[in-house]
Amino acid sequence: MAILAAHNLTKQFPGVLANDRVNFDLEPGEVHVLLGENGAGKTTLMNMLYGLISPTSGEIQVNDQAVHFTSPNDAIKQGIGMVHQHFMLVPVFTVTENIVLGVEQTKKRSSWFRGLGVLDRTSPEAKIRELAEKFSLKVDPRALVGDLPVGIQQKVEIIKALYRGAQVLIMDEPTAVLTPQEATELFEVIHALTAQGMAAILITHKLKEVMAIADRISVMHQGRMVGTVTPDATDESQLAEMMVGRKVILQVEKALAQPGAALLTIENLTVIDDRQQQVVSGVSLTVQAGEILGIAGVQGNGQTELVETITGLRTARTGTVRMLGEDLTNAPPRKIIEAGVGHIPEDREKHGLVKNYFLSDNMALCTYYQEPFAQGVVLQQPAIQAQADRLIPAFDVRPANPTATAGTLSGGNKQKVIIAREMSRGAKLLIAAQPTRGVDVGSIEFIHQHIVTAREAGLGVLLISAELDEILALSDRVAVMFQGSIIATMPIEEATREKLGLLMAGVK
Ligand SMILES: Nc1ncnc2c1ncn2[C@@H]1O[C@H](COP(=O)(O)OP(=O)(O)OP(=O)(O)O)[C@@H](O)[C@H]1O
Ligand SMILES: [Mg+2]
Known part of the structure; x- marks a missing residue:
């Protein structure tokens, strides 16, 4: 029964x-x-x-x-x-x-x-x-x-x-x-x-x-x-x-990284959270062009606040954030975007999309005031529409309807809209926080391949993921964050599941 x-x-x-x-x-x-x-x-x-x-x-x-x-x-x-x-x-x-x-x-x-x-x-x-x-x-x-x-x-x-x-x-x-x-x-x-x-x-x-x-x-x-x-x-x-409905490759293929110039340089960053607790303590790290730096860690060890600070959503108490030498510490988000930083936010509902806007408008959310999407203060709808017509099939967003409102999309498709936007506007550095959360295996394969291809073309990626599988599959280097600090950094060849697991629990 x-x-x-x-x-x-x-x-x-x-x-x-x-x-x-x-x-x-x-x-x-x-x-x-x-x-x-x-x-x-x-x-x-x-x-x-x-x-x-x-x-x-x-x-x-x-x-x-x-x-x-x-x-x-x-x-x-x-x-x-x-x-x-x-x-x-x-x-x-x-x-x-x-x-x-x-x-x-x-x-x-x-x-x-x-x-x-x-x-x-x-x-x-x-x-x-x-x-x-x-x-x-x-x-x-x-x-x-x-x-x-x-x-x-x-x-x-x-x-x-x-x-x-x-x-x-x-x-x-x-x-x-x-x-x-x-x-x-x-x-x-x-x-x-x-x-x-x-x-x-x-x-x-x-x-x-x-x-x-x-x-x-x-x-x-x-x-x-x-x-x-x-x-x-x-x-x-x-x-x-x-x-x-087809075979899925559960493991991404990638060539050895060819790191270039330093893109993101963070020095001695300290951040406090909404309850005045110090959640990021003296973090220093560098992301070079053409490499993926993965940050492994149990959620709640300061990763969220670190990303918020880099992307201008939270202020740093001490330390500096530089992009290609330009000081962006506590700069407004738009300045950070214009410096070439893309951001796939952890909370897509809150920071990623405007739910009652069309898909097409969500895809232009960071660039709507620039040419070709605007001339002066006048929005150019045909250009916004044309971009959506290009990105929807390229990122397999379903339904393929530019005038669907973002709120009606399924969870994984919302994520694909954000990824399409952040990976198509010429950013040099991508901050990817939990990029495949809620995404199906077929789309994970697609997103991972996209990130690896972009990295081969010189994109620098800071990957924050609670999924050890994702860290191990994508990263060229791995840093482990524990209680607000980076407690270890190693090349991917030295990173094993067991070693990272222990470090994530604070065991050195
Ligand atoms: N209120 C709505 N209005 C219009 N279309 C909708 C609405 N709710 C869901 N849909 C559509 O129905 C289809 C199924 O969506 P649903 O949310 O059930 O998918 P799902 O299997 O839960 O996906 P996911 O794994 O991404 O969460 C999608 O194409 C979605 O865009
Ligand atoms: Mg669902």
């Missing part, structure tokens, strides 16, 4: 058939992984199963009974919970307040208060502690959500779903923003849930994870369900081929 099932589920968006007669089922106690290239329709399918959007046709069943969801509330009542890719928590509220939000129980304290409901804090908190204990979710109910790292915020979202009685947990790319340690913990939690008969649907692009956690794997391709397999009957390269 299926706890949740989709029968011939179809979703037609204007101009895009996002789900085409999709069949899917989930059994109690199983982890069912949903795979598929960017834009395949995974999130759309989950959003229908959670009542966020309604199907154009087809049927959803819970325990073999047809259901009609008009909102997530209907899905929640049927025991379906979802943890979104972008958490929906209120940062200034406590964990408990966030969890009870919308399901507050009130109790009348005294006759004097009669009629005035008073929020009951004691019993929800006890229930939260009990859930946290049962599923080894280490969360303090009284902590302020805004103070918690992403991994813990995600646990709050899970407890929130459990608190509402979820029997099914849908998670859309839950590990994309987690450190390897946090991902391991998440998998332990998922195992604890399924051991009690609950079931989980997981979307991920990381094939190694799929093999480790899945009981069954379903693969989507261009809106259709192409097959369901078990991990013991498949391997990573077969899954990649099912997703993308």
Whole structure:
């Protein structure tokens, strides 16, 4: 018996058939992984199963009974919970307040208060502690959500779903923003849930994870369900081929680097974060033309703030940032862009795109005021359009529609728009922060090859990635960042997974 099932589920968006007669089922106690290239329709399918959007046709069943969801509330009542890719928590509220939000129980304290409901804090908190204990979710109910790292915020979202009685947990790319340690913990939690008969649907692009956690794997391709397999009957390269519809090279080929002049020179950089903590401590590094310097490190060791400082989004407390000798320390972002720095930001939703702008305008976001996109103060729409017509096929952005708004694109396609823009405007140095986060294996291959080709043509690249595989595949030199400092730098020939892993944990 299926706890949740989709029968011939179809979703037609204007101009895009996002789900085409999709069949899917989930059994109690199983982890069912949903795979598929960017834009395949995974999130759309989950959003229908959670009542966020309604199907154009087809049927959803819970325990073999047809259901009609008009909102997530209907899905929640049927025991379906979802943890979104972008958490929906209120940062200034406590964990408990966030969890009870919308399901507050009130109790009348005294006759004097009669009629005035008073929020009951004691019993929800006890229930939260009990859930946290049962599923080894280490969360303090009284902590302020805004103070918690992403991994813990995600646990709050899970407890929130459990608190509402979820029997099914849908998670859309839950590990994309987690450190390897946090991902391991998440998998332990998922195992604890399924051991009690609950079931989980997981979307991920990381094939190694799929093999480790899945009981069954379903693969989507261009809106259709192409097959369901078990991990013991498949391997990573077969899954990649099912997703993308062709063979994927999981390893990039590249010639030895021919480093040229120093492009980026950072000396003794010190940065403090929003809470006045020193998060970058005396960092010095150089990126030369024609080389890729990879910064390995567990997320949260100052990489984010380092990149923000280089790109003009945060001020340095001490030290200097130079590009081809020009002092750019604390310069405004536009000056840094004009000095030849491209930036693929870590948070594409916040720093990468304007969601309600067309794709074409997003592709001109850094250059719209320059020729040929503007003459004087007049925007030249034909030039902006022509650029999009060139970049969309070159970077395989789907749908290939320049007047689609960026917000309607799937996660991976948003990333491709940013990469197209940052890699096509003649930058000499590329700061690439988590460049393939949320990107499918076929597009990872494409982006990696693009970066390597550009580096062979003289581009210098500072690569920041939480994926050790990506660091090892692309870098010519590797630096390890730990607690705000670069604790080691080595040529790629000397970098092994084990050595980097130890350094990332601070073991020298
Ligand atoms: N609100 C919307 N309006 C128009 N088109 C949409 C909307 N939401 C999604 N789409 C389109 O539907 C298709 C499927 O998108 P979906 O987000 O389900 O893909 P996905 O498999 O989750 O991809 P990714 O791995 O990149 O997250 C895409 O072509 C997308 O552009
Ligand atoms: Mg998605």
